[in-house]
Structures are given as C-alpha cells and as structure tokens.
Amino acid sequence: MPDVSIVIPVYNEEGILREAVTELLGNLQGVAQALRAPELTFEVILAENGSKDRTVELAEHLAAEMPHVRTFSLGEPNYGKALRRGIMEATGTYVICEEIDLCDPDFHRRALEHLLHRDCDMVVGSKAMRGASDERPLFRRAATKVINGMLRVALDFRGTDTHGLKCFRRETLLPIVEECVIDRDLFASELVIRAGRADLRVIEIPIKLHEKRPPAINLMKRVPNVLRGLAKLTYVIRFGGKP
Ligand SMILES: Nc1nc2c(ncn2[C@@H]2O[C@H](COP(=O)(O)OP(=O)(O)OP(=O)(O)O)[C@@H](O)[C@H]2O)c(=O)[nH]1
C-alpha cells in the first residue's frame, strides 16, 4: 500500500493531462526528501467522469505506462461524485485531493508535514486566508468569497475556503465521507464542514494559486447548481433531513 494517495478529479483535460501528471510524479520525490522521509510512497488516482474529449484514453495510457497511476471513469460529469469515489478507492494512509491545473508540491509538503506530526486530522489549502495569493480573475475570487459567506451564514462555517486542495488521514475521514450526501460542486464543502462539526482538527494553510489553464466550466453555468447544493446542504446539516 502507498503512504499517500493523490486523488485528482479530471474532466475534459486532454490539453494538460499528460504534462501535469508527469510533472507531479517528477516532484513527489522532492516532496519526500523535503519531509526527510525519502521512503514515502505515492499513488495517483485520476477520477474521471463525462469527458467529451480524449481524457479517458489519455488517462488509460498514463495508467498503463506509469505504475503509480490509476484511473476510472464514471459516466456523467460530476466533480463531487468523482472525488468521493477516488477517496473510497484510495489505498494510502494519507489522501491528498488535488486539481489537475494546480498539482502544487508546496501544498503537498506543508500539508503532509502537519499530518505526519499529527497536529491535525485535515489540512485545507485556502486561497482566501491571510498569506494566500490567488491569481484568478476578480470575478472568480469574488465567487469564492460569496460561497464562503453563504456557508458562514447558513452553517456557521468559520473557515475561509472549502474548495480545492485538501489532505487528510484516510481512516479518520472515511466515516465523514460516508455521511456526505451532496455531490457535484458542494461535496468538497460538505466534507470540510462535516469534519469541523465532528470535532476533527481541521486547519487551513494559505496557498499560492496559479492555474495552469483557465477554468474549463463557465462560472455562471455553475451558479444554479451551487445554490441548489447550498440549500440542500443547509437542510441536511441543520435539520438532519434526508436530501
Ligand atoms: N471528474 C470530474 N472532474 C471535474 C469535473 N469538473 C471539474 N473537474 C476537475 O476538477 C478540477 C478543478 O476544475 P476547474 O475547472 O479548474 O474548476 P475551478 O473553477 O478551478 O474550481 P474551484 O476550485 O471551484 O475554483 C480539475 O482537475 C478538473 O478537471 C467533473 O465534472 N468531473
């Protein structure tokens, strides 16, 4: 079994998939060295669903070529469903949730450092806290703030970000993952919020966000789904109702 599983949801990523995975694998040894744990082993899980381009074919080629890379495909596009399944399939003691356009070795090193020292159960990479830098356009940075504000009002969430990079001890978070009922965009938020409410030790660390390409999905198209997800999330968490 590997020590660390890196789970990456991928959707229509033929343009950067090979380069990003190759670069990620190239950086992992450096991460292990920096942690003074050169024996640390990794696996990469490409969690695909619904791509209309050559992503599936490319991911399968990468998995065939590279012993530490695995992939699966699940049908309809659904970020949360892919991420959840990736976490379930991961075999590492630690799981890192990544995005193919980020693959940030600096986050891997700092997050694993916290977990190896057992000073927390989950590390969330925040693009909105003090010390973070976010190179995305103003509109998308504002969207992050708005979603976070809504989570604060609706669910008393005290952090600054729930999306994107995360790292945790798999065994500790698995019961929380199993409780989650929201898919698509807000699965990641539900996971972080439920972990906090279960009194797990969740910490945020600032990240420097530099995307390797612009986002694939139009932000405005995501709004109705995010609002629906937020209403559902508030209902299930506040009132313990069935979705
Ligand atoms: N499997 C799967 N992966 C997805 C889907 N949508 C996005 N992804 C992947 O999720 C990661 C982040 O997607 P982006 O398009 O960069 O979205 P983003 O706007 O940066 O996401 P935020 O972190 O919310 O700002 C990338 O690795 C995408 O390939 C989906 O429907 N299914």
Ligand SMILES: [Mg+2]
């Ligand atoms: Mg992105």
